[in-house]
Amino acid sequence: MGTNTISEPLPVDREHALFLFREMLRIRRFEEKAAEMYTLQKIHGFLHLYIGEEATGVGAMQAFTPDDAIVATYREHGHALARGMPASALMAEMYGKATGCSHGHGGSMHFFDASRRFYGGYAIVGGGLPIAVGLALADKMQDRKRVTACFFGDGAVAEGEFHESMNLAALWKLPVVFLCENNLYAMGTALARHQSQINISLKAQSYGMDSSSVDGMDVLAVEAAAKQAAAFVRSGNGPFLLELRTYRFRAHSMSDPDLYRTKEEIEEWKKRDPISLFEVRLRDWGLLAESDVAHIESEITAEIDSAVRFAETSPVEPVEDLLKDVCARVKP
Amino acid sequence: MGTNTISEPLPVDREHALFLFREMLRIRRFEEKAAEMYTLQKIHGFLHLYIGEEATGVGAMQAFTPDDAIVATYREHGHALARGMPASALMAEMYGKATGCSHGHGGSMHFFDASRRFYGGYAIVGGGLPIAVGLALADKMQDRKRVTACFFGDGAVAEGEFHESMNLAALWKLPVVFLCENNLYAMGTALARHQSQINISLKAQSYGMDSSSVDGMDVLAVEAAAKQAAAFVRSGNGPFLLELRTYRFRAHSMSDPDLYRTKEEIEEWKKRDPISLFEVRLRDWGLLAESDVAHIESEITAEIDSAVRFAETSPVEPVEDLLKDVCARVKP
Amino acid sequence: MTYREAVRAALRKALRSDPRVFLMGEDVGRYGGSFAVSHGLLDEFGPERIRDTPLSESVFVGAGIGAALGGMRPIVEIMTVNFSMLAMDQILNNAATLRHMSGGQFGVPLVVRIATGGGRQMAAQHSHSLEVWYAHIPGIKVLTPATVADAYGMLLAALQEPDPVFIFEHATLYPLEGEIEETAELIDLNRAAVRRPGRDVTLITYGGTLGKTLQAAEHLAGEAIDAEVIDLRSLRPLDTSTIMDSVAKTHRAVIVDESWRTGSFAAEVSAQIMELAFDNLDAPVARVCSAEVPMPYAKHLEAATLPQVEGIVNAARGLVPRHG
Amino acid sequence: MTYREAVRAALRKALRSDPRVFLMGEDVGRYGGSFAVSHGLLDEFGPERIRDTPLSESVFVGAGIGAALGGMRPIVEIMTVNFSMLAMDQILNNAATLRHMSGGQFGVPLVVRIATGGGRQMAAQHSHSLEVWYAHIPGIKVLTPATVADAYGMLLAALQEPDPVFIFEHATLYPLEGEIEETAELIDLNRAAVRRPGRDVTLITYGGTLGKTLQAAEHLAGEAIDAEVIDLRSLRPLDTSTIMDSVAKTHRAVIVDESWRTGSFAAEVSAQIMELAFDNLDAPVARVCSAEVPMPYAKHLEAATLPQVEGIVNAARGLVPRHG
Numbered sequence A, B: 001m002g003t004n005t006i007s008e009p010l011p012v013d014r015e016h017a018l019f020l021f022r023e024m025l026r027i028r029r030f031e032e033k034a035a036e037m038y039t040l041q042k043i044h045g046f047l048h049l050y051i052g053e054e055a056t057g058v059g060a061m062q063a064f065t066p067d068d069a070i071v072a073t074y075r076e077h078g079h080a081l082a083r084g085m086p087a088s089a090l091m092a093e094m095y096g097k098a099t100g101c102s103h104g105h106g107g108s109m110h111f112f113d114a115s116r117r118f119y120g121g122y123a124i125v126g127g128g129l130p131i132a133v134g135l136a137l138a139d140k141m142q143d144r145k146r147v148t149a150c151f152f153g154d155g156a157v158a159e160g161e162f163h164e165s166m167n168l169a170a171l172w173k174l175p176v177v178f179l180c181e182n183n184l185y186a187m188g189t190a191l192a193r194h195q196s197q198i199n200i201s202l203k204a205q206s207y208g209m210d211s212s213s214v215d216g217m218d219v220l221a222v223e224a225a226a227k228q229a230a231a232f233v234r235s236g237n238g239p240f241l242l243e244l245r246t247y248r249f250r251a252h253s254m255s256d257p258d259l260y261r262t263k264e265e266i267e268e269w270k271k272r273d274p275i276s277l278f279e280v281r282l283r284d285w286g287l288l289a290e291s292d293v294a295h296i297e298s299e300i301t302a303e304i305d306s307a308v309r310f311a312e313t314s315p316v317e318p319v320e321d322l323l324k325d326v327c328a329r330v331k332p
Numbered sequence C, D: 001m002t003y004r005e006a007v008r009a010a011l012r013k014a015l016r017s018d019p020r021v022f023l024m025g026e027d028v029g030r031y032g033g034s035f036a037v038s039h040g041l042l043d044e045f046g047p048e049r050i051r052d053t054p055l056s057e058s059v060f061v062g063a064g065i066g067a068a069l070g071g072m073r074p075i076v077e078i079m080t081v082n083f084s085m086l087a088m089d090q091i092l093n094n095a096a097t098l099r100h101m102s103g104g105q106f107g108v109p110l111v112v113r114i115a116t117g118g119g120r121q122m123a124a125q126h127s128h129s130l131e132v133w134y135a136h137i138p139g140i141k142v143l144t145p146a147t148v149a150d151a152y153g154m155l156l157a158a159l160q161e162p163d164p165v166f167i168f169e170h171a172t173l174y175p176l177e178g179e180i181e182e183t184a185e186l187i188d189l190n191r192a193a194v195r196r197p198g199r200d201v202t203l204i205t206y207g208g209t210l211g212k213t214l215q216a217a218e219h220l221a222g223e224a225i226d227a228e229v230i231d232l233r234s235l236r237p238l239d240t241s242t243i244m245d246s247v248a249k250t251h252r253a254v255i256v257d258e259s260w261r262t263g264s265f266a267a268e269v270s271a272q273i274m275e276l277a278f279d280n281l282d283a284p285v286a287r288v289c290s291a292e293v294p295m296p297y298a299k300h301l302e303a304a305t306l307p308q309v310e311g312i313v314n315a316a317r318g319l320v321p322r323h324g
């Protein structure tokens, strides 16, 4: 039994707590299935798993409304699911089917969903930041109160596009929440081998931008920090840089031999698995029973199995349509 | 008569003082002549004058030995002269003659001199910084004790290449002295309109790099600061960012209508003309007599007149040699 | 009115008629534009719609893409095509791919204006013609207005396109005098124009070399060689039928293109004539391009690098003797 | 030995024999190279000579240029040609211009290795073939090793060049098996190779499509069409004489090129055949290129985008009937 006593109120209500727990678990199970399907050669190309980082995407996404815009990277399964994109459309995309969220044109790295203002899936590291700046510029010029959430990794911080985007967003006070998912590695290159200054949130100073860092393994802490950042940006103070400190449990991609870090290091971090950590706290607080977990697991299994069935049985886009989406057919 | 009394030693000896004074004046007169020749259509293309900024180039150049490397921008007449390149070769270059320092291939923006390790003359803003980083990398890998001086403007600070270069130089502790000549404008865009954080030396923090700022109108202060920076870098501490605060008295280039700043602002700054300021102090200190100035002026006039004669009478490169320097003719 | 004024007039008209339109780039505002194209627009439309950017080609082009995704109608100005290399990632990997990559869910109605070309002694970092690289990219349109009327009309038409349009303004054209047509309907971006009809040889060009090509045609007329001059106007899409109709008539063609010869757009046109009009050819298609050298500063060297009237005349002459 | 091992063997040999040589790029060290090309080199040569860089394409390519100016012999690896867009400024405006711009005072002995091409379902930001853009640039050399022997020999020869050399390694070739020749003298970088002699039609290609082209030739042989296959090997400089000699014999040619059709390198080759061998042609030169679409992810769509054996065979067949 834990430190909390009846006297102190819990930091989260049961419904929301179970929701966050379920969201993280959905992502975990979805990606485990994706990895399985990759080894079965149902999925090809690059597959970058988010396993271990679920708390950052799930926690952060709570700060954004359906009106807000999301810009992500090639490691975006978690963001897409947390944004509400159906698992079936994502699985079908990775199968290269016409029913995929990008009609099979993008695959794992390029998820899109106009109806949810999910602007993609950018696989040129740093390439999504200028897009986010532009989306925010459009909102500002049209006096919309919405914000743009821009996710990127620690490796992207070294790119010139990070610097140019931070400066322009701050200079023009644009409503962008920059969310750096610092998992300590850019592929095989450790943070200290690609950043001369490893404190990423400190870099906001160069742009007169506000920033903060948070434990990316604690979903409640991430949610709180992201809501603060989003509120700051929403009320017209300009952009904000939030560093989410996390860790990637799996290899960079399915083709990564993972030679650059020790098993011990990975095991150490797994002790801070965001899902287990949260599960323990919820049990601690008496918000989660054994039966709840079993129930959630079975619902998720059902959802993912049907996503796989959907992907398996969906048609592919006819080859005749190869050039259909290169340019618009009719002017808008 | 000034604040100094015989009791206190002067900060500079007469010979060196006259040298610095002469160097600044040479640049001023050289550029006045270049502007004249431009209006006479002897010189074409872009011509960017350094007038007003002479103390930064002259002061900074004192910190570097012939073994060190220099990387500059399209506004490099002052740096080239201060580095010891003959006025005749520079004037001939602007005339497009074969005797020019770049054989007439480069013009005003692209001065080069291998014998003085003057690596150019880069006209893509920010484009010289990666080159400087590479020169320093070569020195470090070959255990040479020399450093690379990299001059650039405040506008370059917004470019991604600045960010990438600062990070890599600091990460690998490379011997680069980054010299930012902050003249408060990038063409017609004032510092506060292109930088969200206008304190440029502060930006070094993002890279864990040491930095400082100095009054770029005070040649002795610049010299001292540059020598400090160079010594720091030379002794293996990695790169250093030195911000030189100055002002451009002339338009950005000969084709600039100069609509973006007031005459008053310019006049205010002209009161801090680095050459007059220094002249007053030297007289003050009793290091400079009326006759010295007249003598120096006449020597400079003679040098520049002969540079013009040289340029006028020099041959152009034969058209048959057009492709001669595209690739090396023989392997080294 | 000059070419410069025509572009400005089109900008002004677009800014007045569509609140979504704005202009963004280096020194487009207070400075008045490095080629004075946007002079005066800041006063009329204010800093929200005439945006001076920092020196950050990648982000201001990328922000143009994002703003277009967000419902605006951005016009981005890149001072010189050499600088556009710094934005090439955003152009190739984002602007051109987003519609297809998203399965048609997103479009990027962005217009980018880029000054291009040599002839002003700007040397090796300010003088090239890289239109052919842009024309290689599926998903975008590439326009090369060579007349005052096109400078005006193409910009307005480009602003109605649902996909990214890149407009190349050859820097030597800005002082060019001409007329614009104030018509309600938009001009057709997909058609090349026959600028001079002729029977003996087809001279095909675009952008900055149209003037030299027309001069060459006049000169050839003096030698009783009747040259037809085609201005491609758009490199992507390319109007092949106008080219092939002309070649079917003249049976010979010279392509004049300021870009370096190897991998020039002239090569593409030559290859297409080969593929579509081989049996109509009485002589091999010739190319007049720039010499393969980074642009030299010296006037005589730059002149020797660029296509010139004499070279065009000689190339045409070289084909015609084979005739009849 | 595989193509991957051949590149590694050349790297190892160069690193052992020349202290000025070093390798720099993203994840070339601890990760072992994104295509495992440099696997093991960090252990043998250490982090000073096998340098993992931050994600900063512009500065690590620019630093390669600077290090070359400073007396080193850098080999820079760019993971994928699409990423090289981020370094295009350094490549076009600095690497290619410095020798000429400086009046011949400076040279840039830099080697850049770039993985290129499609066929692995990497979609629209990892799969293109932009060799033609590089081949357009004066002042550099552009190599496209298509065999294991060339993967080895060309890298070693490139390291003796006084100017920048860009080597494009098609990512599908890394597992290719073959032999390398351990010769003292360097291989000739300026000659194309006839990979299969033939009389009826010349199939011209380079890089990743050599294999498909040879398969097509075998297939054509079954139809009694004797195809000659030319591997260009170097796109800049281009060995036109080998091409023209072959066309003089076969009188017809098909160019196979994985890049997008418009502005492809195939267009340049076609234009040159037009200019240098027009009278030898019995049929228009044909091109087999990639469809003009950002590379789709789905296997069947990617296959439909890329040149395939069947398309090459059809193109060749289309020319030969005209014969005799």
Ligand SMILES: Cc1ncc(C[n+]2csc(CCOP(=O)(O)OP(=O)(O)O)c2C)c(N)n1
Binding pocket: A075, A123, A124, A125, A126, A152, A153, A154, A155, A156, A157, A183, A185, A186, A187, A252, D026, D055, D057, D079, D083, D086
């Ligand atoms: C411009 C660019 N360079 C290199 C790559 C290859 N690459 C893909 S992901 C990656 C590491 C990115 O690390 P980080 O930004 O920390 O994101 P993470 O993968 O850790 O989530 C690299 C080098 C790329 N996709 N784009």
Ligand SMILES: Cc1ncc(C[n+]2csc(CCOP(=O)(O)OP(=O)(O)O)c2C)c(N)n1
Binding pocket: B075, B123, B124, B125, B126, B152, B153, B154, B155, B156, B157, B183, B185, B186, B187, B252, C026, C055, C057, C079, C083, C086
């Ligand atoms: C990449 C790039 N973008 C734009 C330009 C056009 N341009 C030339 S100089 C300049 C301003 C540079 O300002 P700064 O770096 O402060 O140097 P200064 O001219 O003040 O010495 C601009 C915008 C260029 N040469 N390169």
Ligand SMILES: [Mg+2]
Binding pocket: A153, A154, A155, A181, A182, A183, A184, A185, A186, A187
């Ligand atoms: Mg990371």
Ligand SMILES: [Mg+2]
Binding pocket: B153, B154, B155, B181, B182, B183, B184, B185, B186, B187
């Ligand atoms: Mg400045």
